[in-house]
Amino acid sequence: MSTSAIDWSNATRRAQKARELLSSQETGLGDLPLRNDVRESWKRSLAQTGSVQEPPVLSNDRLRLARERSELQRIWPVFEKLLVPAATDANLLVALADAGGTLLWVAGSTSSMSQAEHVGFMAGADWAEKSVGTSAPGMALATGAGSQVSGAEHLYEQAQQYSCSAVPIRxxxxxxxxxxxxxxxxxxxxxxxxxxxxxxxxxxxxxQLLLPGAGVVADPDYLDLGRSDGAHLGSVPISLRHAEILTLLAHYREGLSTAQLVEELFERPDSAAEGTVRAEIVRLRKVLAGPGGRALTSRPYRLQWDLRTTLGRLWRALEQGDLDSALPLYSPGLLARSQAPGIVSLLYRTEAALREMVLDRGTAHQLLNLGRQLADPGLLRAALRELPAQSPARSLVVAEVQALEN
Structure with a gap:
């Protein structure tokens, strides 16, 4: 976004008029008198959610886990040093959001933070466009560009007392x-x-992100399968094959024989595959070697420590009926390159269970989100049944269903 001056008084008047037109449905979304980037954000936001409400907020335990898992923990001290002191003096807040829009850290004066909490602007809150609509952090994440939003340009009514600027981090x-x-x-x-x-x-x-992560301790017993740059065991990147083996052994706690592991890993098992598996196990043991004492036994192959995986956490959330925890853990990119029959089967069962749970108890937003991830017209039709009759998102969802079914 350009850093040239914006006439904010004019932008506010235009946004107020746009809200009136939106309420009366006199004008289509594409014709609302908004700044171009804000108009596009309104369109994206309303396509993802039927109504903008107070953002959901993580519990303290989930916020702590989200911070521990995030690379952003390494750079929050940079912003604390460069931005927070001056912002606090100016009664402004500095917030660091992750790629999904969750505010992991919020800092400023006590009074400013307390006031912002009344509108849900706090650590742990989801400020993505899909949650609260148009805001600077949500726009920056959606577009990958610096963004500014003021007053009535926010779709979330309670946020209209605020202005905000945000820049994406790569x-x-x-x-x-x-x-x-x-x-x-x-x-x-x-x-x-x-x-x-x-x-x-x-x-x-x-x-700072290019420097070694001194002082940052990733959980060495967590296999993160959801990262865009591949699977990581703690802070160590591992190959797809090793991720497949560890995922299977974490799922089958009693262990797998060489023959069973071959069946789980290869589409066309043969005698040569057993030798391939043994060679991969040798290489995997070298990856696991270290002060943690993470042993992998043979006959059968079995993990001798408690390995937690993204897929395992997702399964536990589904078993507990915890849809709010399960959905953030799921991604169509979860081991997406794997062709191992055992992994494909686990992912299929996971998606089927998640789909049924969302159909049974999901909100319109959850149905829309998963329906789009899975390109599933059934989920999108269910979302239509949950959306308010006057929701501007309905026509967009109908078009998506038609496109998927034609």
Missing amino acids: DPRTGQVIGAIDLTGGPEAVATHSLPLLQAAVMAAET
Whole structure:
């Protein structure tokens, strides 16, 4: 986004008019008198949710886990040093959101933080477009560009007392957007210098990500299958084949023989495959070797420690009926490149169970989200039944269903 000055008074008047037109349904979304980037954000937001409400907030335990798992923990101190002191003096808040829109850290004066909590702007809250609609952090994550939002441009009515600027953060190795840094508060939050200030801080933070992660301790007993840059055991990247083997052994706690592991890993098992498995086990043991004492026994192959995996956590959430925990753990990219029959079977059963649970108790937003992830017209039709009759999202969802069924 350009850092040239914006006439915020005019932008606010246009946004107020747009809200009136939206309520009366006199104008289509594409014709609302909004700034172009804000109009596109309204369209994306309303396509994903039927109504904008107060954002969901993680429990303290889930927030702690989210922070521990996030690479952003390495760079939050950079923003604390470069942004928080000046922002606090100006009665502004600094928030660091992960790639999904969850605010992992929020800092500022006690009074500013307390006031913001009344509208759900706090650590653990989901400020993605799919949750609260248009906001600077949500837009920055959706577009990959610096964004500014003021007053009535927010779809979430309670947020209209605030203005905000945000800049995406990218993994300097892959270019992947991994989060966004946000400045929220009064009119000062969208001053002309706000975006350049945030961009300079992001440059410093992204440089920090290139350095060794000294002092950052990833859970060495967690197999993260949901990362965009491949599976990681703790902080160590591992191959797809090793991820498949560990996932299977974590699922079958009693262990698997060489022959069973061959059946689980290969589409066309043969005698040569047993030798391949043994060679992979040798290499995997070298990966596991270290002070943790993580042993993998033979006859059968069995893990001698408690390995937790993304898929295992997802299964436990489904067994407990905890849909709110299960959905964030699921992604169509979960071991997507795997052709191992055992993995394909586990993923199929997982998706089937998740689909049934969402159909049984999911909200319109949850039905829409999973329906789009799975390209499932049945889930999208169920979402239509849950959406309010006047929801602007209905026509978009109908078009999606028709496209999938034709």
